[in-house]
Amino acid sequence: MQTFPLFANLTGRPVLVVGGGTVAERKAHALLDAGACVHLAAPQLTSQLQSWVDQGKVWLRGSHFDATWLDDVFLAVAATDDAAINKAVSDAAEARKKLVNVVDNPQLCSYIVPSIIDRSPVQIAISSNGTAPVLIRQLRQQLEAQIPQQLGNMAQIAGRWRDIVKKRLGSLSERRRFWESLFSSRFADAAQSGDTAGAEALLQAQLDRGVPQHGEVTLVGAGPGDPGLLTLNALQAIQHADIVFHDALITDEILALIRRDADRVPVGKRGGHHSVPQERINELLISHARKGLRVVRLKGGDPFVFGRGGEELHSVTDQGIPCRVIPGITAALGACAYAGIPLTHRDHSQSVLFVTGHTCRNENAIDWDTLARPRQTLVVYMGTVNAQKITRELTQRGRSADTPVAVVSHATRPSQKVYAGTLSALDNLAAQAAAPALFIIGEVAAAQQEKRLTDTETVASQLDTVVLDAA
Ligand SMILES: C[S@@+](CC[C@H](N)C(=O)[O-])C[C@H]1O[C@@H](n2cnc3c(N)ncnc32)[C@H](O)[C@@H]1O
Known part of the structure; x- marks a missing residue:
C-alpha cells in the first residue's frame, strides 16, 4: 500500500488553498462542501471565488503565499499554474509537518484526493496514487452505474438503528450476522426503492426474530489460483466467514479477498505431507461451527476433486452441523x-x-x-x-x-x-x-x-x- 487511505473530518477546520483559478475554485468548492473553513491565497480570483470571499464563505488571506499561513491550517492545497509557487507551498508544508496536495504533481504531495462515489453517508474513494487518473475515472463511471443511488438511505436507516440493535444483540459476531442477513434481505429492496417506513418495519421484524445461534461450515473451491476464477458464491462465502481454514495451494491474491477481520488458519498439506492431520482439520471445523461461527474451509481447485472434501462434508454433517459445498474450477x-x-x-x-x-x-x-x-x-x-x-x-x-x-x-x-x-x-x-x-x-x-x-x-x-x- 503506497498511501494510507483515510476520510478526514474537516468540519470547521481551516484549510489553505493557494491559487485563484478554476482548479483552485474546484478544490475550494469540494472543501466547502465538506464543511472546511477555506483560507485563500491568490492575486486574482475567478468570479465564483470572489463571490465566496464577498459572502464571507472564504477568507482571502492575501495575494501572495506566506508560509506562516500554514501554521493555522490542518491541510494545504497548491493549485496554481506556477511550478515554483507550488513547490514552495509543498516545501513549506513539509517543513511544518502539514499535509499538502499539489494538483497534478504526485511527487510534491503528502496526500492525494481520491475519486469519490458519493452515496452519503456511504462514500467510496478510489485512487491509483496518481499513476492512472483516466483508468480511475473509468472505474468510477462503472461503479456509479452499479451502486444503487439509494444506498445512502440504507446506511442512514442502519445508523439510526445501530444503538437499538447493539442493546438487543450482545456480541459483535451476532450483530455482524444480523446486519449481513438484513442487508441481503427484502430490507435492502425497500430501502433502495426509498420505502424507508417499509424497510424499518422489516428491520424491526428481523430484530424480533433474533439471530440463528448455530454455526455452519462451507467447503469452498478456490480454483487453481487466478482469483478471477472464484465463483460469486465463493467470493460471498469468504467475505462473510468468521474463520477460514485454508490449504497451502491458495494464492495470496485469493487470501486477500477474505474479510479482513476473519481469522485465517493455514492447514496446508503439500505433496502428501500433512501439516495438520485430516482428523484434526475435521475437529477444527466442527468445534468452530459449534461456537456459532460461519466456518469456511477454503480448498484449492474443487473441494470434491482429490481434495478430501467428501470426508470433511460427512464428518461435519454427522454432527448435525449444516454444511454447504461451493464448487471450484478444478486444476x-x-x-x-x-x-x-x-x-x-x-x-x-x-x-x-x-x-x-x-x-x-x-x-x-x-x-x-x-x-x-x-x-x-x-x-x-x-x-x-x-x-x-x-x-x-x-x-x-x-x-x-x-x-x-x-x-x-x-x-x-x-x-x-x-x-x-x-x-x-x-x-x-x-x-x-x-x-x-x-x-x-x-x-x-x-x-x-x-x-x-x-x-x-x-x-x-x-x-x-x-x-x-x-x-
Ligand atoms: C490435493 S490436489 C487438489 C486438487 C484440487 N482439489 C483441484 O480440484 O484442483 C493437489 C494437486 O492438484 C494439482 N494442482 C492444483 N493446483 C494446481 C495448479 N494451479 N497448477 C497445476 N496443478 C495444480 C497438482 O497436481 C497438485 O499436486
Missing part, C-alpha cells in the same frame, strides 16, 4: 483453458480421465489398462514423483511413447509454465516443473504447441507460458 480445467489445450477433441479424444499419481505406488489402486486406452485424455494430479512409472505402465499397455504430453505448473497464475513433449520425456518434463503441477497426456496436448505457432492472442499467451521440447 485440470484451469490448466487446460489457460494453456489452450482442449480436454476433448472430436478427432482425437472422446473421453477424459482425472487420476491422482499418488496412488501409483499401490498396484491394486490403479487400472492401468483403462488409463492406457487410446483416444482419451488422461490428466494426472500429483504425479511428479511417479512420472517414470506412469510412462512405463502406459507404454507397456500400448500407449505410444510419442503420445503428446504437457506438464502445466502454476496453472492460471502469472507464473504458469507449460512443458510440452512426449510421453517418453514425461519424467524429464516433470522434473523441471515447479509444484503444483499436473500432467495432460494425450493427442490434445499437441494443440498447445500448434496454437503457439499460429495464435499468439489467446488467453494462454497472455501468461508467461513457455513450451520446452524436452523429448
Whole structure:
C-alpha cells in the first residue's frame, strides 16, 4: 500500500488553498462542501471565488503565499499554474509537518484526493496514487452505474438503528450476522426503492426474530489460483466467514479477498505431507461451527476433486452441523483453458480421465489398462514423483511413447509454465516443473504447441507460458 487511505473530518477546520483559478475554485468548492473553513491565497480570483470571499464563505488571506499561513491550517492545497509557487507551498508544508496536495504533481504531495462515489453517508474513494487518473475515472463511471443511488438511505436507516440493535444483540459476531442477513434481505429492496417506513418495519421484524445461534461450515473451491476464477458464491462465502481454514495451494491474491477481520488458519498439506492431520482439520471445523461461527474451509481447485472434501462434508454433517459445498474450477480445467489445450477433441479424444499419481505406488489402486486406452485424455494430479512409472505402465499397455504430453505448473497464475513433449520425456518434463503441477497426456496436448505457432492472442499467451521440447 503506497498511501494510507483515510476520510478526514474537516468540519470547521481551516484549510489553505493557494491559487485563484478554476482548479483552485474546484478544490475550494469540494472543501466547502465538506464543511472546511477555506483560507485563500491568490492575486486574482475567478468570479465564483470572489463571490465566496464577498459572502464571507472564504477568507482571502492575501495575494501572495506566506508560509506562516500554514501554521493555522490542518491541510494545504497548491493549485496554481506556477511550478515554483507550488513547490514552495509543498516545501513549506513539509517543513511544518502539514499535509499538502499539489494538483497534478504526485511527487510534491503528502496526500492525494481520491475519486469519490458519493452515496452519503456511504462514500467510496478510489485512487491509483496518481499513476492512472483516466483508468480511475473509468472505474468510477462503472461503479456509479452499479451502486444503487439509494444506498445512502440504507446506511442512514442502519445508523439510526445501530444503538437499538447493539442493546438487543450482545456480541459483535451476532450483530455482524444480523446486519449481513438484513442487508441481503427484502430490507435492502425497500430501502433502495426509498420505502424507508417499509424497510424499518422489516428491520424491526428481523430484530424480533433474533439471530440463528448455530454455526455452519462451507467447503469452498478456490480454483487453481487466478482469483478471477472464484465463483460469486465463493467470493460471498469468504467475505462473510468468521474463520477460514485454508490449504497451502491458495494464492495470496485469493487470501486477500477474505474479510479482513476473519481469522485465517493455514492447514496446508503439500505433496502428501500433512501439516495438520485430516482428523484434526475435521475437529477444527466442527468445534468452530459449534461456537456459532460461519466456518469456511477454503480448498484449492474443487473441494470434491482429490481434495478430501467428501470426508470433511460427512464428518461435519454427522454432527448435525449444516454444511454447504461451493464448487471450484478444478486444476485440470484451469490448466487446460489457460494453456489452450482442449480436454476433448472430436478427432482425437472422446473421453477424459482425472487420476491422482499418488496412488501409483499401490498396484491394486490403479487400472492401468483403462488409463492406457487410446483416444482419451488422461490428466494426472500429483504425479511428479511417479512420472517414470506412469510412462512405463502406459507404454507397456500400448500407449505410444510419442503420445503428446504437457506438464502445466502454476496453472492460471502469472507464473504458469507449460512443458510440452512426449510421453517418453514425461519424467524429464516433470522434473523441471515447479509444484503444483499436473500432467495432460494425450493427442490434445499437441494443440498447445500448434496454437503457439499460429495464435499468439489467446488467453494462454497472455501468461508467461513457455513450451520446452524436452523429448
Ligand atoms: C490435493 S490436489 C487438489 C486438487 C484440487 N482439489 C483441484 O480440484 O484442483 C493437489 C494437486 O492438484 C494439482 N494442482 C492444483 N493446483 C494446481 C495448479 N494451479 N497448477 C497445476 N496443478 C495444480 C497438482 O497436481 C497438485 O499436486
